[in-house]
Amino acid sequence: MAKTKVGVIGAGSISGVHFESYHNNPEVEIYAVCDLNEERAREKAEQYGATHVFTDYNELLALPEIDAVSVCTWNNGHAPISIAALDAGKHVLCEKPLCMTVEEALEVQEAVKRSGKVLQVGFVRRYGNNAKVLKEFIDQGDLGEIYYSKAACIRRLGNPGGWFSDKERSGGGPLIDIGVHVIDLAWYLMGKPKVKSITGNAYNKLGNRNNIQNLDFYKAADYDANKNSVEDMANALIRFENGASMAVEVSFTLHAKKDNLAVSLYGTKGGAEIEPELHIIGEKYNTILNMTPQINDTTFNFKSGFQNEINHFIDAIHGRKETLSPVEDGVEMMKILCGIYESSETGKEITF
Numbered sequence: 001m002a003k004t005k006v007g008v009i010g011a012g013s014i015s016g017v018h019f020e021s022y023h024n025n026p027e028v029e030i031y032a033v034c035d036l037n038e039e040r041a042r043e044k045a046e047q048y049g050a051t052h053v054f055t056d057y058n059e060l061l062a063l064p065e066i067d068a069v070s071v072c073t074w075n076n077g078h079a080p081i082s083i084a085a086l087d088a089g090k091h092v093l094c095e096k097p098l099c100m101t102v103e104e105a106l107e108v109q110e111a112v113k114r115s116g117k118v119l120q121v122g123f124v125r126r127y128g129n130n131a132k133v134l135k136e137f138i139d140q141g142d143l144g145e146i147y148y149s150k151a152a153c154i155r156r157l158g159n160p161g162g163w164f165s166d167k168e169r170s171g172g173g174p175l176i177d178i179g180v181h182v183i184d185l186a187w188y189l190m191g192k193p194k195v196k197s198i199t200g201n202a203y204n205k206l207g208n209r210n211n212i213q214n215l216d217f218y219k220a221a222d223y224d225a226n227k228n229s230v231e232d233m234a235n236a237l238i239r240f241e242n243g244a245s246m247a248v249e250v251s252f253t254l255h256a257k258k259d260n261l262a263v264s265l266y267g268t269k270g271g272a273e274i275e276p277e278l279h280i281i282g283e284k285y286n287t288i289l290n291m292t293p294q295i296n297d298t299t300f301n302f303k304s305g306f307q308n309e310i311n312h313f314i315d316a317i318h319g320r321k322e323t324l325s326p327v328e329d330g331v332e333m334m335k336i337l338c339g340i341y342e343s344s345e346t347g348k349e350i351t352f
């Protein structure tokens with residue numbers, strides 16, 4: 001069988017795990033790479049044997065032999081590149097967030113419909129072994145009705161600078177960058193209830209704190225601390241049509257004692273913590289039980305999570321599986337993220 005020819009658009013930090021996972025999939029040939037930074041694209045092409053290098057994604061999409069692309073650019077490229085790729089007849093794996101606004105998300109959804117191609121949103125945490133195992137317990141009813149969840153990702157010092165802190169290219173700060181992972185994971189495991197209302201607050205009180213010394217923190221490939229037009233902290237309370245609710249807190253910078261990554265779910269029969277590590281909480285014979293599944297990766301594993309995501313994408317392209325993270329979910333997530341920003345700006349609860 002002919003190999004699936006893949007192009008990767010955006011050859012920065014996260015593209016590394018896309019390249020590596022495609023490389024490990026025996027059905028895939030990495031065929032072309034595109035980045036605004038030609039040297040960066042060329043380096044990746046040489047490393048993974050891609051024969052075509054571009055700085056303009058339209059030229060990559062014009063190659064008829066390409067079957068699928070990964071979109072790993074800044075967030076402002078996600079919608080236009082995904083739409084152009086779908087219209088050129090390519091399947092798309094688009095990094096999270098799907099895009100920057102609800103309007104853009106709906107346009108991408110339209111393009112998926114008219115092209116009939118697969119678009120998988122890079123909600124990689126859904127593809128982790130810990131999520132897969134917990135989903136099975138939830139589907140079997142072990143948690144009962146899930147009525148409350150918490151999604152937190154607190155960095156005390158971690159504004160990556162560069163495009164991440166330029167709202168025009170990112171769409172926002174910690175909420176759209178790291179909040180999207182934890183909110184999506186909780187929402188997916190809750191059974192994707194329809195959002196009813198949102199109260200949110202976004203703060204820009206501390207700035208990017210690039211004055212801090214003696215403590216390392218994550219920086220973008222093109223680090224630049226000069227521009228910072230994004231929030232540094234956000235929180236929200238989301239209410240769903242089924243009566244369930246979710247509490248959210250995220251930050252790039254905060255006077256917190258330590259970083260905190262925490263996603264938990266609470267139901268009528270049991271509870272679960274999935275981040276930072278998988279635990280299931282139950283009750284038997286009038287006794288409370290804390291259960292720790294004995295599996296590989298009780299904590300999300302970057303390498304296997306991305307490998308599962310990319311393998312799933314290839315299976316979806318060939319019609320062997322439905323994607324776990326379809327465009328519709330990307331649209332719902334944009335409604336939630338933009339709803340939090342809107343509620344903060346207006347000082348009011350947003351209803352849907």
Ligand SMILES: NC(=O)c1ccc[n+]([C@@H]2O[C@H](COP(=O)([O-])OP(=O)(O)OC[C@H]3O[C@@H](n4cnc5c(N)ncnc54)[C@H](O)[C@@H]3O)[C@@H](O)[C@H]2O)c1
Nearest residue numbers: 010011012013014035036037072073074075077095096221
């Ligand atoms: N799933 C995850 O866990 C995860 C982790 C990190 C980043 N991401 C997402 O991946 C994307 C990229 O993030 P990153 O950390 O790799 O950033 P990065 O800055 O390291 O790399 C982005 C690259 O995209 C290139 N680029 C931007 N616009 C382009 C365009 N129009 N055409 C071609 N190339 C373009 C840039 O030159 C840069 O090399 C973002 O959307 C981010 O949200 C996901």
